[in-house]
Amino acid sequence: MLDSKFIRDNIDLVKEKLSARGSDVDLAPFIAIDARRREVLQEIEALRAERNRASEEIAALKKERKEVDPARFKEMKEVSGKIKAIEEGLKEIEQETENFLLTIPNMPHESVPFGRSEEDNAEVRKWGEKPAFSFTPLEHFELGERLGILDFERAAKIAGARFSLYKGAGAQLERALINFMLDLHTREHNYTEVLPPFMVNRTTMTGTGQLPKFEEDLFKIDGADYFLIPTAEVPVTNIHQKEILNQEDLPIFYTAYTPCFRSEAGSYGKDTRGLIRQHQFNKVELVKFVEPEESYAELEGLLANAEEVLKRLGLHYRVVNLCTGDVSFAAAKTYDLEVWLPGPGVYREISSCSNYEDFQARRAGIRYRKKDAKKAAFVHTLNGSGLAVGRTLVAVLESYQQEDGSVVVPEALRPYMGGLEVIS
RNA sequence: GGAGAGAUGGCCGAGUCGGCUGAAGGCGCUCGCCUGCUAAGCGAGUGUACACUCAAAAGUGUACCGAGGGUUCGAAUCCCUCUCUCUCCGCCA
Numbered sequence: 001m002l003d004s005k006f007i008r009d010n011i012d013l014v015k016e017k018l019s020a021r022g023s024d025v026d027l028a029p030f031i032a033i034d035a036r037r038r039e040v041l042q043e044i045e046a047l048r049a050e051r052n053r054a055s056e057e058i059a060a061l062k063k064e065r066k067e068v069d070p071a072r073f074k075e076m077k078e079v080s081g082k083i084k085a086i087e088e089g090l091k092e093i094e095q096e097t098e099n100f101l102l103t104i105p106n107m108p109h110e111s112v113p114f115g116r117s118e119e120d121n122a123e124v125r126k127w128g129e130k131p132a133f134s135f136t137p138l139e140h141f142e143l144g145e146r147l148g149i150l151d152f153e154r155a156a157k158i159a160g161a162r163f164s165l166y167k168g169a170g171a172q173l174e175r176a177l178i179n180f181m182l183d184l185h186t187r188e189h190n191y192t193e194v195l196p197p198f199m200v201n202r203t204t205m206t207g208t209g210q211l212p213k214f215e216e217d218l219f220k221i222d223g224a225d226y227f228l229i230p231t232a233e234v235p236v237t238n239i240h241q242k243e244i245l246n247q248e249d250l251p252i253f254y255t256a257y258t259p260c261f262r263s264e265a266g267s268y269g270k271d272t273r274g275l276i277r278q279h280q281f282n283k284v285e286l287v288k289f290v291e292p293e294e295s296y297a298e299l300e301g302l303l304a305n306a307e308e309v310l311k312r313l314g315l316h317y318r319v320v321n322l323c324t325g326d327v328s329f330a331a332a333k334t335y336d337l338e339v340w341l342p343g344p345g346v347y348r349e350i351s352s353c354s355n356y357e358d359f360q361a362r363r364a365g366i367r368y369r370k371k372d373a374k375k376a377a378f379v380h381t382l383n384g385s386g387l388a389v390g391r392t393l394v395a396v397l398e399s400y401q402q403e404d405g406s407v408v409v410p411e412a413l414r415p416y417m418g419g420l421e422v423i424s
Numbered sequence: 425g426g427a428g429a430g431a432u433g434g435c436c437g438a439g440u441c442g443g444c445u446g447a448a449g450g451c452g453c454u455c456g457c458c459u460g461c462u463a464a465g466c467g468a469g470u471g472u473a474c475a476c477u478c479a480a481a482a483g484u485g486u487a488c489c490g491a492g493g494g495u496u497c498g499a500a501u502c503c504c505u506c507u508c509u510c511u512c513c514g515c516c517a
Binding site for chain 1 (some may be wrong): 471472475487
């Protein structure tokens, strides 16, 4: 959420920043209603002040056991009626401003390249090499089905399309990846592991920006106001919802493994086979709460933490700086990590690392108190996948496949696989 | 699922028959004084948001005692609804 005062004072800048991301919001109605809001507020506050004064007067008279003129009561009853009437209008106006603000996306940071679509994203760097094969590499679902470690047909029978069933070494490999990632981030990168609820309420979904705009992408529990989380970012960022943290508590780093649930209506027809696009997938998430001055340095750190997973697994990847037209609703800046998939021969997003600045903090009410500042300030929140587990498994299968269809287990994972070296 | 109790400031805790209660008292914390050091003691301060005045510093007003609504000239205090916490019973991995 943007600061309404900031919008008021910087209309042209806000307009420019939003149009850079392809959002041509008309700010004029907001400016008008915001002005009206303050006008009504002043009116109502003056009346309330009058009521408070009268109240004190009456209290003083009663204390001295003096008579109160009945006309006074009548007069104040009218004032109260007026207040109530204006209050209703004010509530509507406030609701309207709130609704507007909640649907305005974040402004991209100055280091975000201008662009219209993902075509315009800027490659930052590449790491490693595309693995060379003396044969035509297979896609992961072929490998997985042949090895008997992935079973999409039965997954469809149990649940439907876009669900997966891992078996044997496949299930074990998924679990190994989760543990490997969590251990790396907790032991070497200073994150605190958390295991949050996989369902959250509406307020929490609004805090990180999934609601009110993207309800159709979420799975909602029927008969209760719970949603399945689309990412651990949601419950974990909201850990400190409506809190004022101490400066010395920052920065706070959390990592969490959770399954993620995404409805993503409209995605049908894309990536229909395999693990790439699922209604349920596993992810290890990294979340940071930091002071504003530190947030861009912390974004680089977060990105490096996610990259480290790929490096240790020996998977070739590239880092992409998303352009203004491709950064998501709540983010000010996003780096995507794209892993190389030898099967289809493409780079595939495997992590998305973003700085939200104070956009989520303002929505969720996450503040901190600076040592000698009188006012509490909003923290900056960041998060990134560290990594999407299913897609990592895809990359491992495809990158480490051998001509006979077996798959070599990357060394970093062997301790988590009971020493297993090859899946065959 | 059933029965009961409760929700007040960073924490503990008081709020009488509704009336200067943003909220007593204590603890904690900050600054100052005092003091070989520490402790004790003394003094002052110590929530958030919004609006207005304003260059700023600051000041003024309004709101907030779990959330929302109602009664009333006036609600932390009375009434209703909801949420959460605790205790007991039932069920249960």
